[in-house]
Amino acid sequence: MVNFSSAMIFVPMVMIFCGAWGFIAYSKHMLNSLLSLEFMMLGVFWLMSSQLALVASEVYFSLFFLTLAACEGALGLTMLILVVRSHGNDMFSSFNLLEC
Structure with missing residues (x-):
């Protein structure tokens, strides 16, 4: 029988x-x-x-982390759009990162 708390650690890992x-x-x-x-x-x-949730405190830290993850996703998509506009595709082998 699997303990619920061990499953809550195993699945995210x-x-x-x-x-x-x-x-x-x-x-x-x-x-x-x-x-x-x-x-x-x-x-x-x-x-x-x-x-x-097990500690029952610092819920705002998880909201702060989720905000940073959303900002990271938006920044990544912006970089993807800039690369596709400048080079035509998103393959790393087709462009040199040292060129402007």
Whole structure:
């Protein structure tokens, strides 16, 4: 029988691991990298909110973290749009980051 608190730790850790694996394995496209990072952020948010719910304090910290994750996603999408407009696609192999 699985304890509920151990499942609340195990599932987000699997999400974080799968997001890191996706970031490393499918890093050819920028959109795949951004989706993997957002999946990792969702796992970290789930882990943090479940642990803070056990302590029953600092709920505002999870809201602050969620705000930063949304800002990170918006910044990543902005960078993706700029890269696609300047180079035509989002493949890392098609452009040099040292060129302007």
